Amino acid sequence: MPVDQASSGRLARRRDFDAIAEWVRPNAHVLDLGCGDGALLRFLRDRRSATGYGVEIDDARLLASVRNGVNVIQSDLESGLSEFESDSFDYVILSQTLQAVRHTERILREMLRVGREGIVSFPNFGYWRHRLQVLGGNMPVSSNLPYQWYNTPNVHLFTIADFESFCREHGIRILQRAVMDEDGRPVAVWTNLLGALAVYRLDLNRS
């Protein structure tokens, strides 16, 4: 399956933007971890009058965010979120970033410390096309996983089922979930098989 990496990467991001914008309350204060060129923050500002910041480590993406006129803080997610006070954001967002973060538990803990709620989206490794490619003997490449095995920034690939059991084990409550196929259409059944992209709204079970 030929995949135009650049354009599909952009399209893939757009798909979770709508779901995220739907959940974000108007005038919310948001923190976008791994904000890339700041497109999501801009989208949330335009659609939801959201305020907030992006966090980005890469020089070129930081510059793109500044060009896009969004607030961006150059920082390494792996070293935590010490610049941010507890409960200082309505939402902390990891839009297709979690799979590229080495310390999964730490970043999710930090995310739900700083934000009252977290929003996480990720490509579902359990998507049927991905499974077929693995069965065929190759690592999957698709519009949601647009990289080759040798140049992927992803360090942890996981499925919808994996993520949900992770949440259960770590006292994380799933408040809302949206699963979509490669064209962004909602998937209601057999989500771990038919879903290409999953988006979750989470909080910490503090009881």
Place this chain on the structure above:
Amino acid sequence: MNTVAPPPVAQPPGSVGVVSAQKASFDRPLQLRSGARIDRYELAFETYGRLNATRSNAVLVCHALNASHHVAGVYAGDSKNVGWWDNLVGPGKPLDTERFFVLGVNNLGGCHGSTGPASVNPQTGRPWGAQFPLVTVEDWVEAQARLADYLGIEQFAGVIGGSLGAMQALQWTMSYPIRVRNALVIAAAPKLSAQNIAFNEVARQAITTDPDFHGGDFYAHGVVPRRGLRLARMLGHITYLSDDAMAEKFGRALRSGSLKFNFDVEFEIESYLRYQGDKFSEYFDANTYLRITKALDYFDPAAHYDGDLAKALQRAQARFLVVSFTSDWRFSPARSREIVKALIDNRLDVSYAEIDAPHGHDAFLMDDPRYHGVVRAYFENIETD
């Protein structure tokens, strides 16, 4: 002020070309933070670009320790005297003088044309010398605000500075929240550390213990505490460079190729420091140096708020760009992050770039594409009417 029409001089593209300094006189007394008062004073300044009809495109450039109002361009007949931030300011440059009206000012107490210790005290008819009061960052901002009034600038589109200049940009957002839309705070610290103050104190001691200092009234003796200034500058230079930058530039290279076993210049770094010290002692006023290092030491906006910088910045309304450099050990990135955190705590608009540059504190004066790229992008998003 140069009133003679300068001969045409070919300037490299991006230069504002030949510029001339201006002066503004103020006779409304300025109450200083120390309790002292200056009744009358002059400020030397330069401007580049055009103030637009709505007066909404002015950018103030604040200088650091040894610089001046000569930010960009050259003087007629002195094409080597290039403005200290010429790589950043000019037509098509990151701070684009085609869009912005840029103002550089020599701070009060300076030695490049504004009233300072070497100026004549009208009450005595002699140079102020030791009698010139100690000035602070807050006092400078006050004087700059009066210059803005004089030029008809109600609100700056931006205030930008590096190092001590960045402290002034930060102070502007607290002293005059509605008069500054954007603050560009580069290679800054929210206050000096004990180590920073220690370096300043050694520099001051070098000057004040020079026999030619005469308690600050050396003008009457026709001498300059050259040795003290020289040492102060040498010490300063060590703190402006990173260990790596020094190793890269000088290493252990020898002047003459072999050791001579005496106390003349042997290593290239010694030669460099002596050269910088000599050059500096030729033109810089010792009393100004003492006062500027004191202004650095005194700057601590959080002090009035139990050390809480976020509280100090509560009244700020500007948008911010904060930039630091990884190899800067004088004002390390951690110091800039303190500022960023205080701004985030106040939900103020801020972007922060941590530039991986090897040059140390001096990196803010260098032409690094990542650094200048971010500054350019930030300025491009500043609306001017």
